Amino acid sequence: MATAPEPVGPETLAEIFSRLSAANPEPRAELEFQNPFTLLVAVVLSAQATDRSVNLATAPLFAIADTPEAMLALGEERVRDFIRTIGLFNTKAKNVIALSRILVEQHGGAVPRRREDLEVLPGVGTKTASVVRNVAFGEETIAVDTHIFRVSNRIPLVVAATTDKVQAGLEALVPAPYRLNAHHWLILFGRYVCKARKPACYQCPIADLCRFPAKTPAP
Known part of the structure; x- marks a missing residue:
């Protein structure tokens, strides 16, 4: 060899x-987002999916739910309907609602900057946390x-x-x-x-x- x-x-x-x-x-990132929360959701949804497919699904979703509070109010079933065209949509809908709840209950509705706080969110791993820290907060990750x-x-x-x-x-x-x-x-x-x-x-x-x-x- x-x-x-x-x-x-x-x-x-x-x-x-x-x-x-x-x-x-x-x-610039090819995923479309409006704020750190929508960036976080978009990156979670992008696992095993193309940025284009995520953007098509999130445009109408983020138009009515661009904060964790609004996402929680929307509920898992409606989130699932918005992202049905994305692979693993059932699991991803659960994760989006679960991470939204944690953000509201533990972080005052804000996306945390620390890697440790991001990586414990459902659906978030090292790569997702690094993207959010880099794009949303200007960290050199x-x-x-x-x-x-x-x-x-x-x-x-x-x-x-x-x-x-x-x-x-x-x-x-x-x-x-x-x-x-x-x-x-x-x-x-x-x-x-x-x-x-x-x-x-x-x-x-x-x-x-x-x-x-x-x-x-x-x-």
Whole structure:
């Protein structure tokens, strides 16, 4: 079996993010939301679902329930009706109501900023908590999903067997000027360029810096 390439060094890492930044100076999440609560709900709903499908379902939902109090008043059955087109909608409806109740009863209706408080909410794990902390509160977290996990191990930026280890490695290594937006750049890069089955290496802005040996040739 071929040995995996060594991760790129600090100078190359900085150049990679410099190019991603130049190509997209103000990256934004593709999930649509109005406030920290709707962001939290949208990220919970996005598990094993596309951002587009979540946005289609949440537009009418958030129009009438954009606070945990309003979501509780709506109730699980009606929430389920709104999100029926999203995978695992039964479990997700239960989680949305349950986390809304906790926010009202324990946090005065506000979304907490601390990772520990977020991760105990139903349907919220490390990735969801990191997204909320980054997007809603400007924390320099790097939420690692399947796209970022693949990109990190492929270039490679950080070589690790779990998403938690990739996150820890990236947060330790990504230069400070790029850390806030690194999550957005990497997920968009993985979604549209460094794709799983057939990466568009011939269109990649960092192809000369990437050590992935099986680059896709131009069509």
